[in-house]
Amino acid sequence: MSAAASDPSYPDLDSITTVTCIGAGTIGGGWAAYFLAQGFTVRVWDPAPDAADKLNRLIEAAWPALAELDMVEGANKDAWTVHTDLAEAVAGTGFVQESAPESLELKRSLLASIDAVCDEHVVIGSSTSGYSMTEMALDAAHPERLVVGHPFNPPYLIPLVEVVGGESTAASAVDWAADFYTRIGKSVIRMDHEVPGFIANRLQEAQWREALHMIDHGEATVEQIDRSITDGPGLRWPFQGPMLTFHLAGGEGGMAHMLDHFGPSLKSPWTRLDAPELTPKLRDDVVAGCDVAAGDKSIPDLVAHRDAGIIALRRLTAGLDGAHGAALQPTSAEGTRAEPERPAPIELDPYRTEVASEWIDYNGHMSEAFYVLVFGFATNQVMDQIGLDKAHREANCTSLYTVESHIRYLDEVSLGAHLEVGAKLVSAGPKKLHLAYEMRVGGQLVATEEIIGLHVNQEQGSTAPFSDEVMERIGRIRRESPEWVGRALG
Numbered sequence: 001m002s003a004a005a006s007d008p009s010y011p012d013l014d015s016i017t018t019v020t021c022i023g024a025g026t027i028g029g030g031w032a033a034y035f036l037a038q039g040f041t042v043r044v045w046d047p048a049p050d051a052a053d054k055l056n057r058l059i060e061a062a063w064p065a066l067a068e069l070d071m072v073e074g075a076n077k078d079a080w081t082v083h084t085d086l087a088e089a090v091a092g093t094g095f096v097q098e099s100a101p102e103s104l105e106l107k108r109s110l111l112a113s114i115d116a117v118c119d120e121h122v123v124i125g126s127s128t129s130g131y132s133m134t135e136m137a138l139d140a141a142h143p144e145r146l147v148v149g150h151p152f153n154p155p156y157l158i159p160l161v162e163v164v165g166g167e168s169t170a171a172s173a174v175d176w177a178a179d180f181y182t183r184i185g186k187s188v189i190r191m192d193h194e195v196p197g198f199i200a201n202r203l204q205e206a207q208w209r210e211a212l213h214m215i216d217h218g219e220a221t222v223e224q225i226d227r228s229i230t231d232g233p234g235l236r237w238p239f240q241g242p243m244l245t246f247h248l249a250g251g252e253g254g255m256a257h258m259l260d261h262f263g264p265s266l267k268s269p270w271t272r273l274d275a276p277e278l279t280p281k282l283r284d285d286v287v288a289g290c291d292v293a294a295g296d297k298s299i300p301d302l303v304a305h306r307d308a309g310i311i312a313l314r315r316l317t318a319g320l321d322g323a324h325g326a327a328l329q330p331t332s333a334e335g336t337r338a339e340p341e342r343p344a345p346i347e348l349d350p351y352r353t354e355v356a357s358e359w360i361d362y363n364g365h366m367s368e369a370f371y372v373l374v375f376g377f378a379t380n381q382v383m384d385q386i387g388l389d390k391a392h393r394e395a396n397c398t399s400l401y402t403v404e405s406h407i408r409y410l411d412e413v414s415l416g417a418h419l420e421v422g423a424k425l426v427s428a429g430p431k432k433l434h435l436a437y438e439m440r441v442g443g444q445l446v447a448t449e450e451i452i453g454l455h456v457n458q459e460q461g462s463t464a465p466f467s468d469e470v471m472e473r474i475g476r477i478r479r480e481s482p483e484w485v486g487r488a489l490g
């Protein structure tokens with residue numbers, strides 16, 4: 001980065017009233033909505049003929065969420081204008097956020113054009129997801145004020161912005177941009193070095209690449225991959241990132257124990273990922289980084305913090321998933337969040353039956369096909385309990401179709417045995433149920449099943465949302481702990 005001595009002075013943060021968005025698609029439009037909510041007047045330049053319509057729709061959609069979370073008093077959602085002339089769009093602006101399509105050639109020439117018409121004391125940020133400012137700034141006359149301000153979609157809701165300069169960017173411009181984003185409520189990571197893909201995208205992409213490998217090799221389904229995160233590590237990440245998560249996986253010994261104990265067995269997965277050698281220096285750096293991140297919090301402190309967070313998040317996500325967003329009740333006229341009514345929870349009844357003689361095979365035990373039948377009867381009972389009964393199905397011409405199932409046969413079942421099948425709701429969506437069952441004889445676990453069922457309109461031959469009454473009942477069914485599902489799956 002270039003020396004601070006030759007840096008121009010950038011605007012006083014308190015004096016800025018107008019900002020400019022270049023490109024007003026998903027990201028630029030999201031930025032515009034966020035800037036408006038922060039009380040700025042927003043000038044927009046976007047060559048698309050329908051840019052104003054699209055932006056209007058985006059701001060209308062984003063405004064209620066912004067009003068809940070991030071809005072200053074007096075913010076005006078109509079304080080924006082679209083300009084056809086670039087110089088006009090940046091005239092009198094205090095900051096420019098470029099969010100044009102991700103093409104190096106386009107960004108290089110666009111940033112040079114913005115730079116040519118914009119007051120040289122104004123910092124210009126780019127939303128690029130992957131290009132370095134060093135390569136994007138090559139044609140600009142004043143590259144010292146060009147920085148990357150990489151947001152996450154949607155930029156009006158996700159706080160993180162990664163800020164980094166190129167080789168010719170002044171350190172003071174990076175500082176100024178970091179201060180500006182922080183001032184408007186963003187969570188800023190100010191990076192000293194350009195890293196391909198920045199930080200969070202590098203991590204996301206590594207995970208995404210593995211997910212695609214697993215799908216490609218038939219090792220896991222999309223649903224399994226998504227649930228492996230949403231019902232698994234994803235619940236920890238809002239509170240502790242991947243490094244502190246592993247710090248706790250090492251028990252009382254923290255990251256040091258984690259690396260010393262598991263390091264050798266982790267070599268195989270790391271090698272699959274083209275990982276670096278676990279040198280003593282890398283090991284020590286990671287351990288030291290965890291100590292810094294943990295600050296003065298002990299392992300039990302961190303565990304308590306993590307657990308309290310996970311419980312709160314699970315309650316929230318269960319409410320959102322179940323009853324049409326029960327956790328996001330509208331605010332009352334006084335501006336306080338209305339307390340949601342809590343109807344009585346529904347416990348799913350166990351399904352009971354006796355093993356019939358025609359279910360017995362030549363070995364003298366229940367044949368595997370009849371496990372499927374019994375689990376099917378259990379699903380019928382669940383459907384009745386949530387209001388998807390025969391009358392409802394016939395009136396609406398809908399039914400629940402099983403699209404995936406997984407059975408484990410754990411023990412033999414004899415003629416006349418009394419079967420009890422416990423049912424649990426794992427997750428629910430507007431058109432989907434994920435159920436898990438445990439089949440027992442006299443308390444002994446003999447089989448488990450998980451099914452995914454889709455709600456289908458048989459007339460139209462396509463999936464259909466559950467009715468409000470059914471969703472209301474589903475929302476009242478207690479979700480089961482991941483431990484229960486883990487037990488069912490083994």
Ligand SMILES: NC(=O)c1ccc[n+]([C@@H]2O[C@H](COP(=O)([O-])OP(=O)(O)OC[C@H]3O[C@@H](n4cnc5c(N)ncnc54)[C@H](O)[C@@H]3O)[C@@H](O)[C@H]2O)c1
Pocket residue numbers: 022023024025026027028045046047048051099100101102103106110127128129130150151152153
């Ligand atoms: N979508 C994401 O999840 C995401 C997340 C972070 C960063 N980004 C980055 O944000 C930038 C914009 O991505 P997006 O998803 O909003 O794309 P988008 O396609 O939704 O929007 C791009 C907008 O730029 C306009 N445009 C086209 N040519 C232009 C030009 N020469 N000058 C100015 N505007 C022009 C288009 O009309 C469109 O409105 C990219 O650099 C992308 O990498 C995207």
